[in-house]
Amino acid sequence: MAKIKKSSSAQASLKMGLSDERIPKLFGILLILVAVYLGVAFFSYLFTWKVDQDRVLRFSWKLLLNDGPTVDNWLGRLGAFLSNFWMYFLFGVPSFGVVYLLWRAGLNFLRRQPISKLINPFVTVMLAMMGGAVLLEFLFGSFTNFPLGGAVGAYLVSHLTRVLGAFGVILLLLTLVAIYLVFEVRIDFNGTPEQIKNDVINHFSGRFRGGKIGAPTKYGTGANNTSGSGGDGEVPALAPSFTDPEPATAPLRPSSAKAAILRPGGDDDFEIEGPATLGDQGIEQLAGKQMEMPMDAVGDLTLVGTDPLATGVDNLILADGDTGINTDLAVTAQNQNHTEPYDPTLDLPNFTPPHVGLLLERETGSAEVDRSELEANKDQIIETLLNYKIEITKIRATIGPTVTLYEIVPAPGVRISKIKNLEDDIALSLAALGIRIIAPIPGRGTIGIEVPNKNPQMVSMREVLESEKFQNAKMDLPLALGKTIKNEVLIADLAKMPHLLVAGATGQGKSVGINSIIMSLLYKKHPSQVKLVMIDPKKVELFPYAKLESHFLAFLPGQTEPITTETTKVIHVLNSLCIEMDQRYDLLKKASARNIKEYNEKFVARRLNPEKGHKFLPFIVLIIDEFADLIMTAGKEVEMPIARLAQLSRAVGIHLVIATQRPSVNIITGVIKANFPARIAYKVTAKVDSRTILDGGGADQLIGRGDMLLSNAGDIVRLQGAFVDTPEVEEVINFIGKQRGYVEPYLLPEYNTDEEMAGSGSLSYADLDDNFEDAARLIISQQHGSTSMIQRRLKLGYNRAGRIMDQMEQLGLVGPAQGSKPREVLVYDENELTRFIDDLRNRG
Numbered sequence: 079m080a081k082i083k084k085s086s087s088a089q090a091s092l093k094m095g096l097s098d099e100r101i102p103k104l105f106g107i108l109l110i111l112v113a114v115y116l117g118v119a120f121f122s123y124l125f126t127w128k129v130d131q132d133r134v135l136r137f138s139w140k141l142l143l144n145d146g147p148t149v150d151n152w153l154g155r156l157g158a159f160l161s162n163f164w165m166y167f168l169f170g171v172p173s174f175g176v177v178y179l180l181w182r183a184g185l186n187f188l189r190r191q192p193i194s195k196l197i198n199p200f201v202t203v204m205l206a207m208m209g210g211a212v213l214l215e216f217l218f219g220s221f222t223n224f225p226l227g228g229a230v231g232a233y234l235v236s237h238l239t240r241v242l243g244a245f246g247v248i249l250l251l252l253t254l255v256a257i258y259l260v261f262e263v264r265i266d267f268n269g270t271p272e273q274i275k276n277d278v279i280n281h282f283s284g285r286f287r288g289g290k291i292g293a294p295t296k297y298g299t300g301a302n303n304t305s306g307s308g309g310d311g312e313v314p315a316l317a318p319s320f321t322d323p324e325p326a327t328a329p330l331r332p333s334s335a336k337a338a339i340l341r342p343g344g345d346d347d348f349e350i351e352g353p354a355t356l357g358d359q360g361i362e363q364l365a366g367k368q369m370e371m372p373m374d375a376v377g378d379l380t381l382v383g384t385d386p387l388a389t390g391v392d393n394l395i396l397a398d399g400d401t402g403i404n405t406d407l408a409v410t411a412q413n414q415n416h417t418e419p420y421d422p423t424l425d426l427p428n429f430t431p432p433h434v435g436l437l438l439e440r441e442t443g444s445a446e447v448d449r450s451e452l453e454a455n456k457d458q459i460i461e462t463l464l465n466y467k468i469e470i471t472k473i474r475a476t477i478g479p480t481v482t483l484y485e486i487v488p489a490p491g492v493r494i495s496k497i498k499n500l501e502d503d504i505a506l507s508l509a510a511l512g513i514r515i516i517a518p519i520p521g522r523g524t525i526g527i528e529v530p531n532k533n534p535q536m537v538s539m540r541e542v543l544e545s546e547k548f549q550n551a552k553m554d555l556p557l558a559l560g561k562t563i564k565n566e567v568l569i570a571d572l573a574k575m576p577h578l579l580v581a582g583a584t585g586q587g588k589s590v591g592i593n594s595i596i597m598s599l600l601y602k603k604h605p606s607q608v609k610l611v612m613i614d615p616k617k618v619e620l621f622p623y624a625k626l627e628s629h630f631l632a633f634l635p636g637q638t639e640p641i642t643t644e645t646t647k648v649i650h651v652l653n654s655l656c657i658e659m660d661q662r663y664d665l666l667k668k669a670s671a672r673n674i675k676e677y678n679e680k681f682v683a684r685r686l687n688p689e690k691g692h693k694f695l696p697f698i699v700l701i702i703d704e705f706a707d708l709i710m711t712a713g714k715e716v717e718m719p720i721a722r723l724a725q726l727s728r729a730v731g732i733h734l735v736i737a738t739q740r741p742s743v744n745i746i747t748g749v750i751k752a753n754f755p756a757r758i759a760y761k762v763t764a765k766v767d768s769r770t771i772l773d774g775g776g777a778d779q780l781i782g783r784g785d786m787l788l789s790n791a792g793d794i795v796r797l798q799g800a801f802v803d804t805p806e807v808e809e810v811i812n813f814i815g816k817q818r819g820y821v822e823p824y825l826l827p828e829y830n831t832d833e834e835m836a837g838s839g840s841l842s843y844a845d846l847d848d849n850f851e852d853a854a855r856l857i858i859s860q861q862h863g864s865t866s867m868i869q870r871r872l873k874l875g876y877n878r879a880g881r882i883m884d885q886m887e888q889l890g891l892v893g894p895a896q897g898s899k900p901r902e903v904l905v906y907d908e909n910e911l912t913r914f915i916d917d918l919r920n921r922g
């Protein structure tokens with residue numbers, strides 16, 4: 079690598095032409111210096127204008143000659159002349175916009191970004207300068223002699239006031255601001271004033287952040303931030319939000335009668351933890367230790383991200399050769415020559431992540447908990463346990479969004495196993511739907527009884543996404559799943575799980591849960607950092623996400639629908655993912671990297687050569703909504719690749735989320751279970767189903783509507799899932815879908831079954847690329863078998879055009895490749911092609 083660099087720079091020094099990267103860099107430095115000069119001169123003008131103005135006006139450019147007068151401007155006569163020119167004759171104070179533009183242009187040249195990137199800021203700043211000049215002149219012009227809005231501002235104001243009247247000018251200015259807010263900032267007027275303010279602040283901070291050298295991006299993959307979101311020392315060994323922090327509330331009244339046996343009716347030693355509205359006399363706000371539910375802490379993968387167009391040799395060919403390609407994307411190719419760290423998000427630099435205003439602010443229900451409800455439940459628990467001769471010394475309540483946890487301390491001598499054995503009887507006696515007994519609560523030595531609240535609260539997706547925990551989560555694949563019994567938002571890192579099995583009876587919240595998982599990723603990650611592979615045999619659950627095809631989705635080449643629904647295609651996708659996994663392992667091996675984190679770090683530092691096939695690797699999340707149908711129809715053909723992926727894909731950043739509403743053993747097989755230590759169970763109808771999912775009961779005692787158990791390697795935590803409705807999901811999808819995506823989506827490797835590879839005979843009509851017919855017609859009409867012609871004329875990527883050419887060869891339309899020469903075309907007449915294709919179609 080070092081060698082290559084050396085020789086190329088030696089060559090460059092022989093001939094310093096326009097292609098020499100040093101020239102734009104020099105030019106960039108020059109522009110920055112000019113910007114600094116003008117900035118200082120303008121600033122000085124604010125103080126020296128009175129003295130200098132007369133002299134400059136009298137002498138004009140002659141001021142620059144030797145015999146002119148002296149001036150006060152800190153940057154001499156040139157400073158006085160230029161600042162007067164801009165401030166007095168042009169835009170007044172908004173002339174500082176020119177300084178910004180020069181600075182920005184300088185950086186652009188330094189970074190060797192395309193000039194087209196400057197068009198937007200140029201137009202915006204020019205308009206802002208004009209608007210600003212009018213505004214300043216209109217509002218304050220009559221109070222000062224200083225040319226606040228310059229001649230431009232003064233002229234426009236006087237002209238506009240004559241045409242529209244003073245009030246008309248005010249309305250015009252307000253209209254301009256409104257147009258800006260609607261088109262550029264995309265304000266959601268449904269939001270609260272606070273959100274609108276945040277949107278505006280985010281908009282502007284985002285804009286200006288884009289102009290700083292090496293500033294970390296909002297996705298944590300800034301050029302300087304090579305270790306990505308989970309750099310060393312940043313990610314705790316345990317997934318942070320899985321371990322609830324110790325709350326700081328102190329007990330108001332210490333428990334006095336520890337040894338006393340509790341009787342129903344009394345409220346001694348009944349301690350309650352929960353919403354503040356419970357601060358009633360006689361009830362305590364308790365500082366209890368919290369349940370610890372550590373996640374699997376093996377390894378710590380770090381996201382750096384990837385860009386599908388950026389680095390593959392194919393894509394570089396595409397970027398160089400195709401004039402139709404968006405110049406912004408061609409940054410990528412230039413990015414290759416840079417010495418600064420690589421930043422994958424720069425390939426879609428203007429991508430704006432969805433804002434929470436797209437989600438509804440829901441009425442989460444009253445936080446008030448009825449004291450009599452608590453007392454009644456406490457009495458019933460004590461009484462029921464006494465019936466079984468179980469005495470307790472202390473009971474404490476923790477009120478969650480939908481259930482209250484009564485934590486009891488048994489009297490000395492009561493064996494926990496006794497309570498465990500009586501679990502079903504106790505539940506029956508308590509006779510409320512959804513009672514779950516946890517005996518003992520791991521690490522606490524106490525027993526938990528969860529009882530549903532009469533007035534459950536909903537947990538909205540918006541509130542969990544807005545929570546500080548989510549906002550600050552430095553995880554590779556953060557999932558905002560819901561709230562724990564302690565009303566705390568729980569964020570889990572899918573990258574550490576490393577796969578997730580989701581199961582529950584129909585109508586209990588699974589689809590909402592899958593949506594909240596996807597939403598979490600869409601809200602937190604840039605399209606260059608994560609790709610979603612979606613499989614939806616039911617065809618109804620995931621289809622709205624198809625609009626994200628050129629942003630977040632990955633699928634097979636030639637696939638018309640980016641979301642896979644047919645079983646045969648699903649098998650292809652799964653096997654293709656296995657190939658992707660193997661290819662990623664090969665890349666890791668070549669790069670001597672142990673996992674995706676190390677690999678991407680090396681890539682960011684430009685220690686891996688893209689010409690040798692190295693590229694940025696995004697995380698890939700495979701989502702299967704309803705894999706029961708697949709297992710039933712394709713059995714091992716589906717189960718085996720899933721198991722293989724689950725066993726091996728973690729190190730290369732491929733993670734699986736598979737869901738089913740049929741939690742039976744023939745669906746969730748031993749092989750699947752063994753490879754999915756992290757599982758989510760929604761309510762199921764029978765205990766046996768709960769055992770199938772969680773290896774234990776509990777899911778049968780849930781209350782539905784998003785009430786769920788999250789289990790990781792045996793540790794179980796009860797959560798109220800975040801709720802997001804389909805229209806909200808669609809809003810978010812539209813928000814992203816409307817933005818510019820990659821020219822070519824992220825394609826998975828092609829997978830051919832053995833028969834398909836055997837020869838032309840097995841290639842069916844369905845296998846043909848969507849552009850096959852057009853490409854074949856082109857080749858035949860031109861009698862010229864060239865891939866690059868297909869690429870150019872049909873505006874296809876190099877890979878895809880190459881694949882179409884292979885299919886033509888398989889079908890005998892063209893001869894084999896002949897090096898750089900075009901292939902021989904074996905069909906001479908388009909009618910013959912029509913017959914051939916009809917034939918193929920009829921064969922199916």
Ligand SMILES: Nc1ncnc2c1ncn2[C@@H]1O[C@H](COP(=O)(O)OP(=O)(O)OP(=O)(O)O)[C@@H](O)[C@H]1O
Pocket residue numbers: 536537582583584585586587588589590591739783784785798799800801802
């Ligand atoms: N987290 C939640 N909070 C509140 N209500 C919820 C939550 N999740 C689901 N619900 C309620 O339960 C209903 C069913 O949820 P959902 O569609 O997710 O179930 P499902 O298990 O996916 O059903 P199916 O298997 O038929 O697709 C929702 O329409 C909603 O009313």
